[in-house]
Amino acid sequence: MNLLDLIITPAFAEEATTGLGDPMGGLPFLIIMFVLMYFLLIRPQQKRAKEHKTLLGALKAGDEVVTNGGVVGKVMSVDESFATLEIAQNVVVKVQKQGINQKLPKGSAKI
Secondary structure, eight states, X not given: XXXXXXXXXXXXXXXXXXXXXXXXXXXXXXXXXXHHHIXXXXXXXXXXXXXXXXXXXXXXXXXEEEETTOOEEEEEEEOSSEEEEEEETTEEEEEEGGGEEEEEOTXXXXX
């Protein structure tokens, strides 16, 4: 014992550890995060995609729709991948069916 030990207590090294801890300790956290992401992100997106596919499958002439670009029009004709919309009197455009965002109630579009 020297004089310095009376003023400052000596520090002794701890027993050496690997620092890894329990390898399965993070597994419940990962499972909870995956379940949370599924219910917050994946499931709602699948539901919206299914509704959009149903909307496009039921599209017919005379329906009033809004495109992804915000253009409102009346469907004149529909084929496999395109729809022809009348957006104003004597103004007809051809758009991809995937570009149609929603269907409006009858009489919404003033054409």
